[in-house]
Amino acid sequence: MAEPVTIVKISLTAASFIKKYWRIILIILFIIALIPTLILTIAINVLFPQASTEEFEIYKELTEGSGIYWASFLAYDVVRLNNYLKDNNPKESVFDLLKVRFTEYEIIEKEKQVTKIINGVEVTETVIEKEYVILRELETNGYLEIKELLGSLNYNTSEDNMSVNKVTDFLEALNEEEEYEIEIAILTDEEIVQNFDDNYKQWFFALVEIIPLLDPSSEFDSDEFIFADITTNPDIPSIWPVTGRVTSEFGEVRITGIHRGIDIANVIGTSIKATANGTVIAVGTSGNYGKRIMIYHGTDEKGNTYVTVYAHLSEFKVGVGDKVSQGDLIGLMGSTGYSTGSHLHYEVIVNGVKVNPRYFLP
Numbered sequence: 001m002a003e004p005v006t007i008v009k010i011s012l013t014a015a016s017f018i019k020k021y022w023r024i025i026l027i028i029l030f031i032i033a034l035i036p037t038l039i040l041t042i043a044i045n046v047l048f049p050q051a052s053t054e055e056f057e058i059y060k061e062l063t064e065g066s067g068i069y070w071a072s073f074l075a076y077d078v079v080r081l082n083n084y085l086k087d088n089n090p091k092e093s094v095f096d097l098l099k100v101r102f103t104e105y106e107i108i109e110k111e112k113q114v115t116k117i118i119n120g121v122e123v124t125e126t127v128i129e130k131e132y133v134i135l136r137e138l139e140t141n142g143y144l145e146i147k148e149l150l151g152s153l154n155y156n157t158s159e160d161n162m163s164v165n166k167v168t169d170f171l172e173a174l175n176e177e178e179e180y181e182i183e184i185a186i187l188t189d190e191e192i193v194q195n196f197d198d199n200y201k202q203w204f205f206a207l208v209e210i211i212p213l214l215d216p217s218s219e220f221d222s223d224e225f226i227f228a229d230i231t232t233n234p235d236i237p238s239i240w241p242v243t244g245r246v247t248s249e250f251g252e253v254r255i256t257g258i259h260r261g262i263d264i265a266n267v268i269g270t271s272i273k274a275t276a277n278g279t280v281i282a283v284g285t286s287g288n289y290g291k292r293i294m295i296y297h298g299t300d301e302k303g304n305t306y307v308t309v310y311a312h313l314s315e316f317k318v319g320v321g322d323k324v325s326q327g328d329l330i331g332l333m334g335s336t337g338y339s340t341g342s343h344l345h346y347e348v349i350v351n352g353v354k355v356n357p358r359y360f361l362p
């Protein structure tokens with residue numbers, strides 16, 4: 001226990017300190033409050049260089065109440081446009097995930113004379129018989145096809161009316177009428193990837209799992225993700241990606257921001273290895289990162305999802321969608337992007353947040 005006098009002394013010192021430096025303290029507190037936002041923004045920008053936080057909101061808004069899983073929708077657009085969301089109109093592509101089965105009938109009513117014998121007396125009655133003749137029958141998906149169908153039904157297809165909810169409401173109301181039979185279905189993830197090649201299929205499924213973890217509103221406590229038993233687990237990034245000298249640690253403060261990876265230096269062309277089994281989700285040039293690879297390692301039994309990033313490479317040895325095993329060659333060391341010399345910038349992302357790779361290194 002501290003002596004009461006000491007406590008008073010400390011409080012007085014603290015009070016005078018706060019009084020003197022309150023402006024600076026306020027600024028520091030403000031910066032600390034900004035850090036989580038900054039980390040998430042960086043995570044989003046690394047995976048989707050053209051996507052902003054607002055883009056996540058658009059995808060959620062467009063799928064609200066439609067039954068479409070927003071992450072599948074966003075992944076669909078990302079894969080379709082090869083890792084970049086530019087030149088993309090999510091308002092139109094959301095219709096790619098809807099399937100409309102449509103049948104229109106012409107109802108022909110015919111009068112028919114029916115003769116019955118009731119109590120031994122012949123009675124002739126006139127009944128109306130309906131005949132359903134199919135006028136048109138189609139199964140369709142995609143913005144333009146659905147718009148064309150709606151236009152033919154005299155629906156106002158101006159931009160404002162082309163929301164999934166409005167279109168669904170209209171078609172459901174029409175379905176109440178006798179001459180229509182309309183069924184609206186949402187494509188399953190399996191159906192979405194039908195026309196993708198094998199690499200794009202794997203990439204799509206990896207993205208569907210990762211995207212929710214990059215959601216800025218999700219919560220993350222980094223202390224929960226430090227384990228003692230990760231070494232030699234091939235499914236968790238637990239080996240060194242390259243041999244060399246560590247020139248910069250995680251957390252160093254630089255002019256460009258806090259260093260969210262570890263830098264390992266060696267000569268240009270040094271082999272870089274995948275640090276765990278996984279699927280390659282991004283291969284390309286991304287701003288300061290230069291040539292960079294991202295690998296998705298799946299989710300472990302504790303529910304943690306891992307992604308690793310390898311930046312400033314000189315050469316790629318894998319492509320998007322490739323399956324890799326721990327220790328496989330994925331690329332060669334270089335100095336591309338914002339780099340002052342040949343080195344690897346290595347990152348470990350757990351549940352969308354960059355953590356110190358040292359936690360996982362032997």
Ligand SMILES: [Zn+2]
Pocket residue numbers: 248259261262263344345346
């Ligand atoms: Zn670095």
